[in-house]
Amino acid sequence: MSRSTDLGLAALAPVIWGTTYVVTTQMLPPGYPLTAALLRALPAGLLLLAVTRVLPPRAWLGRLAVLGALNFTLFWAALFVAAYRLPGGVAATLGAVQPLVVLGLARLVLGTALTPARLIAACAGLCGVAALVLGPEARLDPLGAGAALAGALSMGLGTVLTRRWQPPVPALPFTAWQLTAGGLLLLPLALVFEPALPAPDAASIGGFLWLGLAGAALSYFLWFRGIARLGPETVTGLSFLSPLTAVLLGWLVRAETLSPLQLLGAAVVLGSVFLGVRAGPGGQPAPNPR
Template sequence: MAESSRNRSSGLAFAVASALAFGGSGPAARPLLDAGLDPLHVTWLRVAGAALLLLPVAVRHHRTLRARPVLLLAYGMFPMAGVQACYFAAIARIPVGVALLIEFLGPVLVLLWTRVVRHVPVSRRAALGVVVAVAGLGCLVEVWAGIRLDAVGLLLALGAAVGQAAYFLLSDTARDDVDPLAVISYGALVAAALMSLFARPWTLPWRTLADTLPVTGVDVPALALVVWLALVSTAVAYATGVAAVRRLSPVVAGAVAYLEVVTSILLAWLLLGEALSPAQITGAVAVVVGAFLAQTSVPSAPEPAPVPPVPPSPPRPVEDTAV
């Protein structure tokens, strides 16, 4: 039980760290977007920067590429490139809040996959946590404001949700036989190659990266924001996320990941001055409650049954060897 408790505690810590790292991407990307960079360019800089930073790790784990090529290719295609490409294509057709809400249905898809396909029972507490977190997310993004339905946009947002679900399921599939950094490094390389087809980095205004951009009244080098996106909001975020799934479960880690949206909105409020409405505050509380319900549903491993003491053998009779 002590080992299970340690795994649950460390898994929760990794999940929260991953959500915080992912949540910091919005406030870091916003000044770059305000400076005129296209969202696809910012996304490409994020994954390509992570791939460059993790290139030595990929070289070190070259055996993993031969041992698990399908896993690494799938990780780069779906969680890292697929989510970004589908999400940015979706927000060109439907409101950002609706697209974000649909994307974060990923943990719900994980729950359904776990129950229907894998036939693994899901605790009521975990299911309730996901439902509460989804409801809170709807309040956070104020999904009721200015909804405009577009069939293609909704399908693209659902594609982002599928990619997010694949992130948790593939991380669970890797387990302990693959180093998380190997998965992230090769995933970033694959994602950077795929995103190059959409972002066309040769059209990126590279001069902007040499400027300083205002963040809460302080001029910050644009390149420092790119490094933050690549190192913290991508490499660290994905690595800690994989570690969290290994210690918890895809369902629980997915629910805790809703803290990413709370972190992003709170940081936007603190760093960018974007005020929170009462509905968003209520939604933030609901997301935290939902994540707490889900993570506390992790069952503790049963204590091993005590081994009954072995009764001492009866003394052997001493044979009379006298002649």
């Protein structure tokens, strides 16, 4: 399969993630962030386990617990704290430091080259997201800002370790293992910190199905596949497409207006993504310890 096809498939993941805000606010009951994350991760992981029928070796359980915690449990919990304590634009902008985090960690952990083109693309993407989503109501809450940065660090480290710890299986079972691990770690948090979910209606069922099947099972399979085939330093720049998709959906679905500054931010985001993928592979694949 060509590199262009791999890039296109990997780019679908952040585009799908960009629908999360609209689906969550329009279709799910409010006030259940951990339960929503649990129902997004665990059923998707179990479904993929049933499809692949490949269980992880016992020696991999520790690594899967780390990856599940970084990519799902800690990342989603931090996102929800940031979302509750910060305006959406501030949270999205702080989260957009993730590509810079990945570039630094990929250099330290994988030994990949830290090229000027990638640094420029990551910084330009961050500025583009800021122009796209920051508004006059922007404010910084220390706890919310810390949570947003912790989420970016968690997902960034999880992205790099997903490449570092490549098991001898295809991407689909590897995705199933991580989703299941992350969901199992979310289960006690949801049970302890949130009340029971109310009886679902048709809208919430549809929302949970979309977030589980498309927003977790499909998107993370494409994301982890992209990491394995293209490297984390290439794939992470595609994450700027997520806030861009969210803003465009707000314009299409909720009739929100786009200012000239937002249009400029959208153009900068697209330019940063183009520059990032044009930079080519960042280095040779890391050794695969068993």
